[in-house]
Amino acid sequence: MPAPRSRSRRGNVEQSGPAVCRRARDGGRAEPAQQHRAHPLSRLRRDQRGAHRTFALTLMADIADTAASEATRCGIDTVEVRRIERLLAETASEDLNRIFSAQELSDSGEGPGRAASLAARFAAKEACAKLFPRELALGLIEPIDFSVARDGYGAPQVVCSARAQALIDQQRIRAIVVSLTHDRVSASAVALALAARSAAPIAGRILYYALPVRRAVILENLRRVFGAGVPEGEIKRLAQAHYAHLWRLFGEFLRFRWLSAAQQAAIVRTEVDALKHALGEGKGVLILTGHFGNFEVATIAGLARFPEMQGRIHFVRRAIKPRWLDALVTRRFRQAGFGVMSKRGSLDAILERLAAGDVIVFPFDQHASPPDGIEVEFFGHPAWTFKSLSIMALATGAPVLPAASWRESDGHHVLRFEEPLPPIHDENVNEEIRRNTRAYNAALERLILRHPEQWFWVHRRWKQVVRRRPAAKSTRYY
Template identity: 55%
Template sequence: MTTQETVLPDGCAIDTVDIARIARLVAELPQDLDKLFSKQELDDAGYGVGRIASLAARFAAKEACLKLFPQEAALNIITAMDFSVRRDPYGAPHIVASQAADIVMGRYLVETIQISLTHSATAASAVALRVPKQIKSSAAGRFMFRWIPYRRKVILANLQRVYGGRVSEHQIRLLAQAHYGHLLTLLKELLSFRFMSASDKKNIVRVEGVDDLIRAFEAKKGILVLTGHFGNFEVSTVAGIEHFPQAKGHIHFLRRPIKPKWLSDFLTNRFNRAGFGVVGRRGSLEEIVDTLEKGDAIVFPFDQYARRPEGIPVEFFGYDAGTYKSMALIALSTGAPVMPASSWREPDGSHVLKFWPPIDVITAEEVGDEIRLNTRAYNRALEWLIMRHPEQWWWVHRRWKNSPEPSKLA
């Protein structure tokens, strides 16, 4: 459908579409328009004389966005439907990316895509520009990276898996330095948190998506909260629950004992005092199901390596990684929704705890396929959450333990 194309340097791409071809598509295959455009785009294009040109410009925008990520487009990781165009109240066009496109953009450290649309009587054109994500490393983070390289090889290897071939080695090192800065800040926050007043603790965290969580509680099917080691996960959860105290006693963390034992006991006691229950990772499946049948929530840290038989190899950022199959098994057997949740630190030092709408259940004829497909969906949700604030994820984990190198762009 594209009649002219030019790839520009420095993260730019342009696409030009013949308006007459879009006109023929609208006239001959109107039922296929939803395969190219979102409902919002079709509505925004209107039904007047400018509809065809508007749709042509939007299609050119989608194609220009795809040209920014040619390998992923060629592998069908992203398609034109992963990008849509919306106009703000002032009429300026903006790109809205799907979860899949967000993940791809994140792996190139792209914050957003700026778009410019034009059209003549016969053709519509779009220019797409990648806007890079700004990664800032602190002096303390750079010092720790250089002189106190705790698990530096693991961190760099993990970052290389996710970003290698997409960003420069300098950017990967900058991310590692930013992550060390995050670890130091996290430790400082944990130490100072216990000395804060109750009001200060509550005010340091903003909670978003509580309405989705409350609706899930009201359904009385129990809730599986899909999360990982994001931001300061200890502070944001302990302080965040003060914003919805009605949930105290009804949220239970699935936790694996950590070493040293005193630290594990310290964290467990802190969670208990805050109003959370704690279920051991090796606790019985019956205990977890009983908790869900009461209508309570189980918080499942899902970003750790899982060895067989508890884990199965499932794609995570393009590499097979040992992933717990129990969440999918429990969700499919109980009907409990799986809700993603994450936390992150804002530039001003405050924290955000956010709950996202439940992940759609994927059905298949074979139970094994259902478990694998839904587990992949959970990993994909984690990928998306990690890419939102990459320096604040727990890169020190050996998440891809025993995973071979892929034979193609991951």
Template identity: 30%
Template structure:
């Protein structure tokens, strides 16, 4: 699916973002990451309406949260998003830092075995913490890890976004026909593939997420079944210092129907989000079923 949005408005938005990102990249890493979080939380999120969307999503699925906690999350969630954006644009510097992060969990042995035996694995995560930190950390471990990505709507922005995520690691496969053939070759060759499955999919199955109906793509489970690949949730949990991560590899999802396996993925993500509410991207329109 190619990026299609062009024109003066898209160009101007891209130029503004390029200027902001370029200015931040002039700063030392330990300063630019929290500063981008502050800019996103205090300046961009209120203008874009993200704080209101965070509040609406929380009211829908966690109405019992105290008002003070909702107010905190309305700031903390965009802050994490901002940190993730500038980390991705920090390219090799971010990748080197991610490579030093601890990796653990009940599924790590399964990944090591699959890698040793040349068997494919589908790694599934969500828009949580910084999902690219787990990709960089696992690639540094020696895994042949590719990733599927959704091209940005703004074609001007998409050009440098793809360069940024490619600098962290490759191969990358754009969602749609353009990347399908390469992605399938990678899997058939025993590679690992990283997917994000926590956004609304118009044609997805109506499953549950935080107790609410949420249309969810079944593609990760379907690929795992078709290519006899382990289906493994993985998360990069941001540390208290705001710069480092804990990479957690969960146990492989048991075989079942695509719906059963995908619901298990939703349940896994929900469990980790409940432990770290400020690290999931509550700015998405997840519940539109």
């Protein structure tokens, strides 16, 4: 009689690319930060020591080594299936939607394997959150900021919330890959963060050394934004990529005037649906923007494709040096049918244009000393920021739309207007202005991190302001 065939204890395995950390291959010793748990839902927690944890880590070690060399950090988590079964039995549907995405609930099905599938996805959420131990401890990120979806081949992919994506971009993480496994008893996941590596064109590398204009300022700004979590080599490559961007920007600016109208329109792709919808409200529109990409070329060429907007768009600008360059830029804007206003002394004219339903474009990424500015956070550091935009928005009710431009790898430019930012109201007027101004800075942060090499890093954005004390009045005694 043949011997009975042994059943494998290995459960279902889902892998997304080669994702495993060297700790798993060396015996499963996790970093202290990976053992830290700061999020609630304590009934889903379990001690990771024991047979299930060893089994999961051994299984994860089967993943290839290619991505491990690119990994900056690794997160591991294990969840007991019976805890998820109890969660499903005791939790209302609307509360489940706060833990799992609609896609996760759909992918897990309704059969007997539903709890195990959701357990694997919850372990993946925890593993992704452990990639950011400091932010997890401070409450800046939570496991629910991550979810798992399947790609076209059925492999699990990590989907991030807006704040998780901003954190990933700021820490220069190219992608998070995840591997899931579960059996009838437990589910485990490994999440691996792959480092981003900026491409530094030869022109940028040459200019970085040969013409180091404000190189110290650029490096200081990059270190301030990306912090100690990004290697110095990546900071240097970002700076070189920025020099290459400035080189291309200068060449595009000089060549632009010789292009025909058709050629100018062909180099820019526009996304203006949000702007058109906001114009329909009849309150005017305030555009929150900064020095992104080739902001002069993309704006002129992109908006010139919409003749119905001619004469209705006005740029609030600060004079630039040298004077001949400022005069050239101003002339090009006016020739394209745009109005140009100074940042000083133009409040009445701006309010008049908003009342007429026009568009005011406000570059918001420059230093603003008092009394024009207030000190609010920008990339985690105090920065003096214009308060006039929030004052105008609150006084007129005009929507504030973030907008940015950037250059694609093929040389084409994109000009995008995003959905309006919701206004923040507070009984204290000063606090209301401060909170809205901070929200505008947060919107700029998201835009900058999408294409960091194409922002204007040469500007001293975090310039310190020395506050002078008023002279003490002399007191006479008679």
